[in-house]
Amino acid sequence: MSTHTVVDELTVATPDGRELLSGACLTARAGQVLALVGSSGSGKTTLLRAMIGDLPPGTARTGGSVRVLGLDVLGCTAADLRELRRTRVAYVGQDPGSALNPRMRVGALVTETGSRGEAALLLEEVRLPAVPGLLRRRAGELSGGQQRRVALARALARRPDLLLLDEPTAGLDPALRDEIGELLRHLAVERGVAVVLSCHDRELVDQLADEVLELSCAGTPPRAGRTPAVRQAAQQGAGGLRARGLDAHVGARRLPVLRGVDLDAPSGAAVGVVGPSGSGKTTLLRALVGLHPFSGGSVTLDGVALHPNVRRRGREQRRRVQFVPQNPMGALNPSTTVSAALARPLRLHRRRPRAAVPERVAELLEQVGLGAEHAARYPHELSGGQRQRVSIARALAAEPDVLVCDEITSALDGDTAQAMMELLTRLRETREMAVVFASHDLRLVERYADSVALIGGQEERAPAPGERP
Structure with a gap:
């Protein structure tokens, strides 16, 4: 055989x-x-x-x-x-x-x-x-x-x-x-x-x-420029998202994941969240946006307390804090076209008149390096990197004040990842948007983050072959 x-x-x-x-x-x-x-x-x-x-x-x-x-x-x-x-x-x-x-x-x-x-x-x-x-x-x-x-x-x-x-x-x-x-x-x-x-x-x-x-394909996004990102000086207390003493657990047995975590994301700042796999980075990000209720501590936006459950937050609070998950396939409706996925937050948060929605959808796709032809496609017709860019575009459609991103560049090639981070940098500069992003790419964190939140210690693991326990 x-x-x-x-x-x-x-x-x-x-x-x-x-x-x-x-x-x-x-x-x-x-x-x-x-x-x-x-x-x-x-x-x-x-x-x-x-x-x-x-x-x-x-x-x-x-x-x-x-x-x-x-x-x-x-x-x-x-x-x-x-x-x-x-x-x-x-x-x-x-x-x-x-x-x-x-x-x-x-x-x-x-x-x-x-x-x-x-x-x-x-x-x-x-x-x-x-x-x-x-x-x-x-x-x-x-x-x-x-x-x-x-x-x-x-x-x-x-x-x-x-x-x-x-x-x-x-x-x-x-x-x-x-x-x-x-x-x-x-x-x-x-x-x-x-x-x-x-x-x-x-x-x-x-x-x-x-x-x-x-492998190569037609319509590959142009290579991003290599000039270092320009960072705005972010001042503590100038508004933005703040977490104090966050505790969180997972599962029916309430396994502790976060213990007393603090994080500051002032308006216009980029905060990198780093730590080993399993340290609780995703749990922290989901707690910030209200998708994982925290059991202790507080999250505030411009000094106003946010409820631990996103369903108990007001519509304007939900609009102002948007989340881009690590795995977009699970977050995008498989029966909904890209155009419909991007149009929904535009209508829900009244960011554009109905007649202007198609034009704004095209603008959002262009921002994340996708052509207008992607608007009619379904998630299964996109690559992993394209789905990630659609997920970012959907979050940007709400015109948030805080964008929380979980490993958004892990499915992107190097040039596209850099282009996405530079897009977020431009939005920070022009709209005073705060960005909180988790990443294992320490070079990317060093280049684009104004401050870093270190979550957890080194993950306990089994020894590798030949390694002493």
């Missing part, structure tokens, strides 16, 4: 002829790591999904072939495809949290495709902390980085011959990113697994990959 996976001149297009992928070729060999790189929207996710026989809805192969471990995955029977996915191929998507059953505990999630005795070993292998109660937590009690590693553990449980990963290190701090990279090298070299991954982190790709395939 073949151990190679070969994609030959694959072209995937929508019914109107728009090509998501054009003439892609690759060979994935056992024992090697192949990295897919390219700008957002270049087709990396489409190519990975084609290799499990799952093209995006509404698209079709218009040319080429895909043979995975000897099987024609785009022409085989459904039974053969199920068997391949169950026993020999594993895929971890860009938003792994959405693929984890929220009702199942971590132990059951990991052992769903393997034996129960393997759960702790698999979690140790993906560098998750061996803390009491971890196996009993549910997906909603995990950080984005922890969810990503649980999804990877589930994939490894089936002992695959081919491992497909879409941005596997997005949302991880640098130390964990490097450890996951080492794990993938170990799987390839020691287990003989063929690893294919998409990645925007060229430094990691250079360290990890045996071969690199660069």
Whole structure:
């Protein structure tokens, strides 16, 4: 049986002829790591999904072939495809949290495709902390980085011959990113697994990959300028968002995540939130916007207390503090077009007359580097980076005074990430908008943040192979 996976001149297009992928070729060999790189929207996710026989809805192969471990995955029977996915191929998507059953505990999630005795070993292998109660937590009690590693553990449980990963290190701090990279090298070299991954982190790709395939697409946003961002001097007490002594818990067992956290985001300032995966960065951001009720402390906007529950805040308070989540696929309505998603906050917060809404939608798309043609598309017709930009545009539609962003650049290529941060810098300067953003990219934080909030200590983790406990 073949151990190679070969994609030959694959072209995937929508019914109107728009090509998501054009003439892609690759060979994935056992024992090697192949990295897919390219700008957002270049087709990396489409190519990975084609290799499990799952093209995006509404698209079709218009040319080429895909043979995975000897099987024609785009022409085989459904039974053969199920068997391949169950026993020999594993895929971890860009938003792994959405693929984890929220009702199942971590132990059951990991052992769903393997034996129960393997759960702790698999979690140790993906560098998750061996803390009491971890196996009993549910997906909603995990950080984005922890969810990503649980999804990877589930994939490894089936002992695959081919491992497909879409941005596997997005949302991880640098130390964990490097450890996951080492794990993938170990799987390839020691287990003989063929690893294919998409990645925007060229430094990691250079360290990890045996071969690199660069994809390109028409309409790539222009490269952002390289001049350093100009920072406005922010003065404490000049208005803005302030948190004092925030405590927060997660899950039915009320696991403590935040303990006495303080944060100041004056008007026009940028505050970077940093800390290891699992330290509570996402919980803090969600508490600021009222999506995760805090159990102690206070959040104020221009000196006025905000209710812990966003539903108890006034409409103007909700408009003034907007949130961009880490995983936009779970936040965008799959049955709503981009145009409708952006038009809703314009109407809800009365930011434009009805007749001016289409023009403003086009302006918002242009601001985040997307063409007007994206307005008619649905979320599943966009790449991960494009969905992230739509999510940012939707938040900007409300014309907020405070924008709270959770790892908004993790799904973007370097140039697009820089363009997004410079857009936010211009909005800070022109509208006195405060920005609070969590990021594992310390260079980005150093460049764009006026101040930094450090959350949590070093995450407890299982020792890496060869490392002393």
